[in-house]
Amino acid sequence: MPGASVYIVLCRDRSYYTGVTRREVEERVSEHNRGIDPNCYTFLRRPVRLVYSEHFERIDEAIATERRIKGWSRAKKEALIRRDYDALPGLALRGNVRLRAGVTPFETRPAGAPQGEGRAPPTSDLQDEREASVTSLSSDTRQFGHSTKFNGSAS
Numbered sequence: 001m002p003g004a005s006v007y008i009v010l011c012r013d014r015s016y017y018t019g020v021t022r023r024e025v026e027e028r029v030s031e032h033n034r035g036i037d038p039n040c041y042t043f044l045r046r047p048v049r050l051v052y053s054e055h056f057e058r059i060d061e062a063i064a065t066e067r068r069i070k071g072w073s074r075a076k077k078e079a080l081i082r083r084d085y086d087a088l089p090g091l092a093l094r095g096n097v098r099l100r101a102g103v104t105p106f107e108t109r110p111a112g113a114p115q116g117e118g119r120a121p122p123t124s125d126l127q128d129e130r131e132a133s134v135t136s137l138s139s140d141t142r143q144f145g146h147s148t149k150f151n152g153s154a155s
Contacts, residue, residue, distance in 0.1 A: 004062035006069065008052040008081060011045035016077050020066040025053045052081045 004022045009029055011017055021028040029050045032042040042048050056062040069077065076091035 003055060003057040004059040005053050005055045006062050006066045007050060007054075008069070008077060009042065009048035010051045011042055011048050013045050015045060016051075016074065017042050017045070017048065018066055018069045018077075020059075020062050022059065025050065 004020055005025045006018065006020050007025045007028065008016050008018050009032060017032070019028065029048060031037075032040065032048045033046055035043050035046060037043065054062075054065065056065065069080070072080075073091060076088060079085075079087040079091055
């Protein structure tokens with residue numbers, strides 16, 4: 001199998017580990033579970049369970065995707081694992097922005113204000129980041145022709 005795969009495993013402590021491998025993903029996950037490398041993040045968090053993998057024809061694409069996913073929030077990783085691609089743009093915000101019912105990612109509601117009221121901050125930079133995230137993910141699929149596997153779900 002040429003190319004490489006990005007994978008996400010769910011650890012015993014409910015954290016996620018994202019990695020990349022040129023070998024079969026199941027083989028790499030087995031190595032995590034056997035504890036081959038005591039310095040690995042997953043060593044003290046075993047057992048781990050594969051929850052997502054994606055194959056790329058080119059290793060540089062896989063490495064770039066792994067790095068991008070490693071920078072994502074837990075919520076955004078979980079949306080990817082669920083294959084909820086529509087949720088990814090709203091989760092592309094940087095920082096600790098929590099979404100509340102009735103508030104879009106680009107609007108804030110003053111404390112005590114009814115839902116739907118509030119002010120929307122300038123969105124040009126945030127909107128660009130949001131659109132870039134969706135465009136990047138969807139163009140990867142069309143442009144590079146990689147396949148995605150989903151093996152179970154994190155609960």
